[in-house]
Amino acid sequence: MFLIMARAATTSDPFNAVAEPRRRQILTFLAVGERQVGEIVAAIGLDQPSVSKHLGVLREVGLVHVRRNGRHRMYRTNAEAIRPLHEWTGSFERHWRHQLNRIKERAEEQMRSRSAAGLNASKEKP
Amino acid sequence: MFLIMARAATTSDPFNAVAEPRRRQILTFLAVGERQVGEIVAAIGLDQPSVSKHLGVLREVGLVHVRRNGRHRMYRTNAEAIRPLHEWTGSFERHWRHQLNRIKERAEEQMRSRSAAGLNASKEKP
DNA sequence: ACATTACATTCCTATATAGGAATATGTCAA
DNA sequence: TTGACATATTCCTATATAGGAATGTAATGT
Structure with a gap:
């Protein structure tokens, strides 16, 4: 056909x-x-x-x-x-949640390493 | 263009x-x-x-x-x-829930009217 | 340098629109 | 019946593919 x-x-x-x-x-x-x-x-x-x-x-x-x-x-x-469209897209939900967590975790780690490096030098104002 | x-x-x-x-x-x-x-x-x-x-x-x-x-x-x-696709389709979620409720309610009403009409004539077996 | 591997891109073509214009169909009203 | 109104359908055309074939490009091994 x-x-x-x-x-x-x-x-x-x-x-x-x-x-x-x-x-x-x-x-x-x-x-x-x-x-x-x-x-x-x-x-x-x-x-x-x-x-x-x-x-x-x-x-x-x-x-x-x-x-x-x-x-x-x-x-x-x-x-x-x-x-059905909602369900198909929803099958990716756990993946974007996971991605967001990784981003958040990296951000938190950066915060920690920054405050550890600068100690209280970066307090309140840059 | x-x-x-x-x-x-x-x-x-x-x-x-x-x-x-x-x-x-x-x-x-x-x-x-x-x-x-x-x-x-x-x-x-x-x-x-x-x-x-x-x-x-x-x-x-x-x-x-x-x-x-x-x-x-x-x-x-x-x-x-x-x-974004999940969220767009999700904006219809309350509507399909509502539709399902109406279907369920109608089914229940049918059940009630049937058992009321047939009384115990339709018990267990047709 | 050269062959090989792993992908990307280009060229070609049949197809499925999306919009505009014109027309057809169906329903009510006098 | 005639007319007006509400929608659907048909015809036409420029466009954007999706797949197949062929080719281009980048990285690795020898």
Whole structure:
């Protein structure tokens, strides 16, 4: 079917879908509650067709849910679909905590060696 | 400078950089400790130039750090750079918790109404 | 100096957008 | 029915890849 893969489709998974800043904006805007497309257009400051297309992508990966209400469509963020991203990034949490600890430890060691070298010569003012 | 924006550059921010599955694989592999390129190639099962290019992208957005060691280059994941993604996705945590609560509540209500309707007719076995 | 090893970079191409413009679809109101 | 309004979809185009092939570069051993 595909000979070469230029780049993964934005519709293939949430990771690709949220790579687009406007879509992240939309998700944040729709997280607080249901909004119709016109409201999103007004809030994001993008033309209506573009917003509809972004919503289409978000729909395909399940990041938003839609409900028809007369001639309006009420969109809302499906936070559940964002959870896998949170969990993947969270798998690195212990590593950044570890990195921070190393930095802190080095800083403390510097403090100690400095005060040991200068004794009370570096007290209060340089 | 730019007339139209086809799609944000992968080198522009971590969100775009981790949109690529192979790069997520690499980040996971490099999270446990320093590894040289050859080891990544062997582990990921991608040709060396491709791995080097992915590493180039990850380098540009600060997701990995490099250290030269003779003719080898030791790469490691910079977990700190993943933190913003974790925090952005985490901003939706209260929403998915809320969604889960609503689902749970509805399920419980169904249970109640079912046992109320069937009384003890639905006990143990259907 | 020279071959070898370990990576990085460049060139090429098919593909997947993202935005703009224009058009289609669907719904309500008079 | 006709019209107005709210959204979605289609067509077009410049752009940014991702992978494959080939090449460039730096460091080490002899």
